[in-house]
Amino acid sequence: MDWILALVFAALAPAPARDLARCPLDPEPHQAAPVARPGTVDETAAVAALLERQDRLVLARQRELAAADFAPDFRARDLDVESPAALLERLDRFVDSHRDLALATEVVRLTCVGDCLVADVVRKINGIRRADEAAIREEVHETAVLRRSGEQLRIRSFHDRAVEFDGRLDRAARRYEVGDLCFGVKLPQPFVPIPRRAPGAALDRLLLLDPVNDVELELMVFDPTIDAPLDEALLSDLVRPGSTVLLEPTRFEKAPPAFPQAFVAELEYEETVAAAPRQLRERAIYLSPDRRITFAAWITASADRFDAVKGGVDELVRSLRLTDIKPGRPYHEGLIDANPRWRTLTDGIFRPAAAPIDLVIPAGLAATPLLGDHVIRLRLSLIEDLRSTIVVRVFPQGEKRVAASKLLESSVQRMTEFACAEGVGGDSRRLSGVRQVLGQHGDWNGVEILCADGTRRTWQIVAVDRGGAHVQVQLMPGSAKIELQSAALTKVLDGLRIREP
């Protein structure tokens, strides 16, 4: 009987409270993620002291002492250097080649994120160059990223900073507004913005750093040279040897208003820094308001932190807003309205203001002037062979150029897989010579590929220097209509002329 009673009591006993008092799936009390905040006076003074010590040690050529202020994982991609020793060695050589050298670094602004500090600095250099006894006076603006290591600060990286674009940043409101490009974005936390000069003909570039997670987020705006579908452009830009696509270009569903076209893709690849390989992942979003001008945003992080931080690029893209574009007007036309120097095609004549070169657009070619500075581009499509394109590139005086032969090799290398109809290239041969352009001999280079089906493709580029400018005319074939393409190239070369002042 007792046994039965015990059994009944045991059955009626309440459930132990230890497991049900708190759901094990409830999150633990969490710490808020760090946010970017202005540095305090003390923090600024500490950074200034460190940089001043660096200047002293560099001038005194005390490389070992100077190296102690750098973090073991120091790397500066902009300086193409992966160790403090290599950087300090370069500085030693600079000090050796000057006398009466003065080096002063001033902290302009300090932003703190967690245990990291991001300092906008200006370096002032004065001295006399020994080689020609010329006085030098230089100011270099850059951003230094430092990390607290116990009581000490260590330099982790340096980044170029385009100080002339600082005015585009509203740090208090965390906004980046580019008036002449008619757009603005909100800066996601905890990223610290660094305005950059856009490379080549690109329109704009912004770098955002999350120093705590070692994450880089970038935004770039450009007018693509080749008219390709946005998803294909995204994949072509993203993929690299040995990489793995984690997410094929897919429609980005949360595109901001006025951006009808947006794609997202993810990629994983290995990067070797200072002989140590690490897995990186990239999430890139390409979007366009007018199926032409491309906004590219991408975030790069180590594979283990990627999932936690990749939402930053989505947040940045979703905050994109076009400004001062009249309803119904294509974005690129709005940009031309805001930047009249990009109106390079009028009355059938390509006439860039930055170079004394004109091109009368020949019949049978559809011309599209492309937006951008530094490299002025014109895209010509062959109406009878729409897959083939001729690109005219004008480098105004003072702009850095890329040798035409090098460019041709690069183009062929990038496009050789598309050269033939069956998707594979064949045997190729190099051609070179001269052609009459603008009243003088221009360098002509070509690469001919023999496809498996017996057809040929011939890339050609002609380059000439005239009027202080460098002009390149490049034919990129998309079919086997070689005679038609060569005739079009000849017509373009014949249409070039020097503009009288």
Place this chain on the structure above:
Amino acid sequence: MNPHDPGFPVPLDCHAFRQQAHFRHELAPRARATFDEHAAGCAACTELLLECERLEDLLLSWQPAPLGDRDGREFSAGVLAGLHGDGPSASCAETTASLHHLQGGDLEPWLAARIERHFERCAECREHRDEVLHTRSVWLAWKAPDPSESFADRLIRRLEPETRHARRRRQLIDWAFGPVHVPRAAAALVLTSITLLSLSLLQGNGRHPAVAGLDLPAEAPLVGGTTERPAIPWSTATFTPGGGSDPTGSLLEPLPAEEPGSFRAARRGRPATGAQRPAGD
């Protein structure tokens, strides 16, 4: 017979009359005479004609309504100002309803502008917006915590039968035969199987290693609903998104060259002294 002779006028029927009523002033004299003749003999069409004339009188006498108080601006100036964003603003109700969409960036620009203008004059809505912003920032700043070491144990225990009846039965068995441990290895095996199954499903849904894909022919079979792309061209040059695959390299070229011998050039490893290198090489 003269082909240009219009001949005798054909009498109009009511349908043709109605068709011509609105452009009767443009009719040729003979046609107009026929038109008037029909109007004189048909009461319904006469009434229709009178109605048309009254309507035209009303239209001719219409004047644009006074523009009201426009701060002394011309109408065209008002339109221009509107185009530049100085337009009507949203109501409090509209603002409240749209606030989350505004913060999420999902609003059309002109709707967003209406609401932004409303904020300029409504402190209450501004306060509400600040609250939403704060909530959003807290939410975005939240970081998933790492599970504690005992999490898996608790999760497995949680997966045990939870109904009171089941617990009682378990307690009864425990009491009668001593504690019977949940086969954790079996539960872990089940969890692992589910995870692997999920991963394989995800991989099939458009996620696949692209290195293999790069070597696939253009007409590769469908994989998880997406078509494999043809081979992608690449070069050993710098790889970066943002126009990195531009075949003319126009978006990758370095910035204007720094002056040789400068501090900036020296830090990049360029020769600190010496003759300038020719551009383009």
